[in-house]
Each structure stands twice: as C-alpha cells, then as structure tokens.
Amino acid sequence: MPDEELTEVQEPEEKGKEQPEEKAPDILISGLDMRRLVELDACTRCGECLNWCPVYDQDSREDIIPRKKVTDFLKIIKSQQGVLSHIMKDQKLPAPLRKLIGAIFRYKEIGPSEVKDFVKNLYECSTCGQCHIVCPANIETVQLWEDIRRLIVDAGYGPLKPQKALVKSVKAYDNPWQQPRAGRTKWARRAKKEKLINDLPREIKKTGGKILLFLGCTAAYDINVKQVAVSTLNILEMLGVDYGILGKDEKCCGSVLLRMGDQEFERLASENIKTFNELGITTLISSCAGCFKTIKQDYPKVGRLNFEVLHTVQFLRRLLEEKKLKFITPIEKIVTYHDPCHLGRATGVFDDPRIIMDAIPGLELVEMPRNREYSRCCGAGGGLKSGYPDIQNKMAQRRVKEAEETGAEELVSACPFCFQGLQVGITATNSDLVMRDITFLVETALKEKE
Ligand code: SF4
Ligand code: SF4
DSSP states (O other), rough: OOOSSSOOOOOOOOOOOOOOOOOOOOOGGGOOOHHHHHHHHHOOOOHHHHHOTTTTTTSSGGGGGGHHHHHHHHHHHHHHHHHHHHHHTTTTSSSHHHHHHHHHHOOOOOOOOHHHHHHHHHTTTOOOOOOHHHTTTOOOOOOOOHHHHHHHHTTTTOOOHHHHHHHHHHHSSSSSOOOOOGGGHHHHHHHHHSSSSOOOOHHHHOOOOOOOOOOHHHHHOOOTHHHHHHHHHHHHHHOOEEEBBBBOOOOOSHHHHHHHHOOOHHHHHHHHHHHHHHHHHHHESSSSSHHHHHHIIIGGGTTTOOOEEEHHHHHHHHHHHHOOOOOOSSOEEEEOOOOOTTTTTOOOOOOOHHHHHHHSSSSOOOSSOOGGGGGOOSSSTTTTHOOOHHHHHHHHHHHHHHHHHHHEEEEESHHHHHHHHHHHHHHHHHOOOOEEEHHHHHHHHOOOOO
C-alpha cells in the first residue's frame, strides 16, 4: 500500500448483518463501576456543557449533548432492565394485563432502531473532555462516554461502520491505517534518503538504551506527518541522548480501540507493557499526545509500568532547566499554540510547550481566546474523524479561523493527530497559516542557520 496519503479506511457494506428489529440485545449496565453509576444520576441537566461542546457548535442537535445522552442511555437501561421491564416481558402474565400495567406506569419499550440512534449520537463526540472541565457536577464525561461505548460494543451495537475499519486494522496490522507492519520504519529510510536525518534510528533491543522513543502510528505511517518523527529524532541526536526505537516491532498504543469501546485494548496494552518492561527502560517518550495519554493514564489500569512516561515537551523542558537544551538560531515568527486535548485537558501539560517556545529567540507566541483547558478541539480524536468526517472538517475550520484571528503566521501543536486534523481545516479554508509541530521549531532553533 502506498504511504503517501493516509485516508480513513472504510468498512465495506455488510449485508444481512443488521440486528433484528424485534429484540434489542441487552446493554449490561452492570459493566459500569460505582462512580459511573453515580455520575449517571449526577447530571443536573444544567446545560453548561452545551455552551462549550465543539461538536454541538457544528451540529446543534439536542440529541448529542451530554445531558441528553445520559437521559437517553438511562431510558434504554430502564426499558431493558428495570423492574417494570421484567413485568412487561413476563409472558406468563396475560397480554391485556401487561398492556394495562404499561399504560398505568407509562412504560415505553425502546427498540433496536432507537438504540441505534442513541449509538450514533454517542459516537458523535471527539471525547475532547471540554464538558468535564465546565461541568459543575464534575462528571468525568470522557470516562463515562468510553465506558458506555464499551457496553455498547459488547452488546453488538458499536462502533459505527466507518470506525470498524480502524478497529479491524489495529487488530490485524497493529496500526489503524491498514499498513503492513514492515512499513513502520519506511519513513526513516525515506527521511535518510531525503537527507532529513543523518542516520537510521537505532533499535533499542540492540543498543539496550534506557530511553525509548515511541513514535506512534500516525507519525510513522503518514507521509504528511513524518516531520514529527524526523524532528524528534534529529533533536535527540543533536542533544546526544542515548535512546532507541522499537522499529518494525512497535505496535499501536491501542488508543483507537479504547476510545471506541473495544475490549481488545486490554490485550494490546498488556503486550506493550510486557515489551516495554522487558526492555529495562527508565523513560518512554512520545511526541504523540494520544499515545502519551494512553500509555501514561490508561496503561496503569491494565498493568504496572516500570518506567516513567513523558511527552517530548516534558522531556525537553527538563533538558532546558538542566541547561542541556540551548537554542542558537532565532525564529522570527509569530505563532499560536493549539493545546491537544490529550496533552492539555487530559493530562494537564499546559506550561511545558509554552516554556519551550518562550525560550526560542525571536519567536512570539500569541494565544487564541480558547487556550489551555478551554482549547477548542480540532475534532481529530475519539473516532469522530472516521465516523463524522464532515463535522471534523468544520471543527478544524473553526479552530483555524480562531488561529488566523490572532495574526499568527504558523499554527503550532504537539501531536501528529492534531497536525492531521488541523491541516484539514487549513486546506478547506485555503488558509495562509502554516501547520507546525513544536518539534520542528525546536529542531530549527537548535541547528546552525543554513
Ligand atoms: S467530550 Fe467534547 S465533543 Fe464530546 S460531548 Fe463533551 S464537549 Fe462535546
Ligand atoms: S454540565 Fe454537567 S451537569 Fe450540566 S448538563 Fe452538562 S453534564 Fe449535566
């Protein structure tokens, strides 16, 4: 397969596999832990999340907002598993009696088509976490949506058809882009040929290094985003860091599976944890906000990590403070910074990229009105880009407009996924903004001016 333009892979039409209309498979609410169950009852329906949701901004349907999702989910559960539902399903009771009880207690049976509508709404969400930040009831909405998605997948309703292709690809090829495993290192050979890097990256299994650079699928496979891998590698080389990569043995972090609700995530995470621990590394670094969040926050729920996990910006900030990172070439540019949801809101890494950019001579950072924990999501995550590409496109355009209004020349982020997502908006609006990953700025400022 060519690695030129990675587009979302589509699931072929499945014929004859639709759920029968007469019976909706039960969604097992017992799969939710106590906190989630309490949260289902905690929503006060205040609607604050509605004012901030970047998806609702582009598709103003009541059905997709958090309070409605919670209400609809509860209706399904009550219909399938409430005491009344058991009475209504009890065939030993005469039908007229069941009908009467149903009328008295206003019982409403929820059929498969209504469940499917709910599922479509549930997946029309980038799991950006903005609703959690603004929620006065402090509901952990992203965790709630992901847990409900897991129940939905277990009951056979999810994910959506276009998202299934990504999930299948991760299971079959260890990457969501339907690319062969051997192609994972192709970017490096190509980058060396184009003189973007001096040497092919060292494989950690051969060197026994203490720092593992985890590249992630998007930087490794998407030719338009390989700059993130190239720049990260060049930075580590210039700074003389003893590091290695896994090469063709690197596997997807599994974020795609987790965000879509597929339980296979645990298998993939366990395998990766075993591989990382056996390497004897002290530190894992990643330039991908999605991989970073998944390995740092979600892996410890699956198994123990014998090493620290850092995003590249945290690693670089550390080197800056130890005076090992010194910028020699000014960058006379005005830039604005997009906080990736998985780096900012999810893991609280807001200062590190700003401190690094502040230290680059000549560089001027202007903030967008929505920054840090209020950063407007570009729509690339949570399966939204594959399930609802038009919505993602509009979300990216909205963010690009906000970036343009700052007067910046370049739009900087710290995630290959955001790079891909925001580039969609730049292209769609014919914007003059140049998309950059922060690693590119660091690399440029570290090098002698050519
Ligand atoms: S996680 Fe983001 S996209 Fe999803 S409902 Fe909350 S604010 Fe909207
Ligand atoms: S902000 Fe929180 S409490 Fe208010 S409607 Fe949204 S989820 Fe419910």
